Amino acid sequence: MNRRLTLASSVAGAVLVALDGTVLTVAQPSLQRSLGASFAAVQWTSTAYLVAVASLLVFAGRLGDRYGQRRMFALGMLGFGAASAGIALAPDIGWVIGLRIAQGVCGALLQPATLGMLRLAYPPDRLAMPLAVRTSAIGLAAAAGPLLGGALVSGPGWRAVFLLGVIPALAFGVAALVGEARTPVAATPSGRPALDLPGALLLGLTLACLVHSLVAPGAVRAAGPAAAVLAGVAFVRRERRAVDPLLPPGVIGSAPVAAALGLLVAVSAALFGTLFVETYVLQRDLGLDPFQSALRSVPLAVMMVASASWCPVLLRRLGARWTVGAATALLALGGAVLSRATGTVALGCGFALLGAGFGTVMVAATHVVVRQAAVSVAGVAGGLQQTALNVGPVVGVAAATALMGAGARAALLVLAAVAVMAVPLAALLPGRLVGSLTRSAEDGVLGGDHAPR
Structure with a gap:
């Protein structure tokens, strides 16, 4: 598959899933009123998806290693798009929950494949830049999701939220199937690992x-x-x-991979737990409306995009060990700043530190996980990375919910401490990596179709 299309497909899959999660949160109150559902039933529209996707990610990655990453990506995108269209037409909450489970299954198929395809398309010393592009796109989607979801719910209604990704999902799914059909047999992944x-x-x-x-x-x-x-x-x-x-010893037995996965769980737990608490601080304590609250958090998305862009340079000059260690400490500092912030400037600084730390860790730790994996197990590696990024936020929000009884400030400080305690894991990551990580965009990200692996 052409590298341009591979990168575009990887970004599209990651953005589709990121947007789906953020816009759903905005749409839930309207959905509840429209369908006459209970609060508990509406919560299951999120819970059912999370359980389905988290339980299947690693196995879906193994399916990609066995049957082809593009094939799994195509099936995932087509199924995700079809399920989204079904939810938009759902007559009651039972249908919504059932189709959200289907979305979770399809999301599990496509998420590891978005990383597995990049590992197949790019040699290890050129992976950092496409991973940075992917992470930047996720940051933009996370920032745009609440604003876009609010506009759709206020205008056409909650059903339009689920129609948003149908056409892109179907278009990229069909493109991946066409590309798979045109791929010579010799170019498909070698070996058939047991399931x-x-x-x-x-x-x-x-x-x-x-x-x-x-x-x-x-x-x-x-x-x-x-x-x-x-x-x-x-x-x-x-x-x-x-x-x-299911988990090859060469992947799960690697100390750098285990450390990188642990860091992804810790920083995503700290970030999403902090965001959960800050939502209450901004709206309940400071009296801001949802739109004003979203504006206060814009520096997070801006710095997440910026940090993802400069991370390849840091990896080349400092190595993953120092880059991730410093970025994790930066994220912890952001949480500590927010624990005392009330003014616009202080809030902006806190959110900016969170974004800079998380964006850097996400690119660098993902680079370690995917780079360490052989092409034959790239799907499993991608599944593990995605599992870490799905479990971490759930743990963080659950911890934040339990800590809120002690007050928002105490909760934010504990969540910052979680990030601090993860800093020593960075010592297990590689130092400076051999080979250029920052070749030109034309050569490293948008270059030709074939690369040594």
């Missing part, structure tokens, strides 16, 4: 129980942690005995 269905089932059950226990109502989630531990123990036993385990 390890028992391992996939146990890992999916572990993650589903973990996520459900964090997002479900109190009475429902009581048995979740115990079930997650039991399924996790069974999964580890299975992996140790499997001839071809």
Whole structure:
């Protein structure tokens, strides 16, 4: 597949999922009123998606390694688009929840593939720049989502929110299928790794129980942690005995990969937990309306885009170890600043520090995970990275909810401490990497179709 189309497809898939999550939050109150649904039922439109996607990401990555990343991407995009159209036409909340589960399954198929395709298209020393482009696009989507969702809900209504991504999803899905059909057999991924269905089932059950226990109502989630531990123990036993385990030792046994995944969980938990608390601070304590609150957080998106752009240069000059360590500390500082901020300038500085830290860590840690993986397991590596970025926010919001009883300031300081405690993990990451990470855009991001791997 042409590198330009590969990068565009990867960005489109990542942006589609990012937009879907942010605009749904804005649309939920209107959806509840329109369908006459209970608050608990509307919450399940988010919970059902999270459980489905988190439980399937790694297995979906393995499917991509076995059957082709573009094929999984195409199926995911086409299914996501079809499910979105179905939700826009849904007659009641039951249909919405069911189709959100379908969206979660399709999202799990396409998310690891967005990284796996980049690993196939670019040699390791040119991966940082396309990853930076992808991260910048996610930052823009996260900033635009609430504003776009608010405009659609206020105008055509909540159903228009779900129609937003239908045409792009179907267009990129069809393009990927056409590209797959035109690919010579010799150019498809070599080898057919075993799927390890028992391992996939146990890992999916572990993650589903973990996520459900964090997002479900109190009475429902009581048995979740115990079930997650039991399924996790069974999964580890299975992996140790499997001839071809779901998580290849070369990926999960790598200290840099494990550290990078841990950092992604920690910083995403700290970021999204902080944003959850700040929403209440801005609207309840400072009396701002949702639009004014969104404007206060714009520096986060701006700095996330900027930091993603300069991260490849930092990786070349400093290496992942120093880059990620400093960026994680920067994110923690942003949380600490917000714990005392009330004025516009102080709030802007706090959000800017959060964005600069998170954007840098996201690009650099993802680069470590994807670069360390061989092409044959790029899907699994992508699935692990996406799992970290799905589980982290759930953990962060759950922790923030529990901490709010002690006050917003205390909650923000604890979340900042979570990021600080993750800084030592950066010592396990590589130093300066061999090879140029910042070749020209024409050569490194938009260059020819073939590259050594």
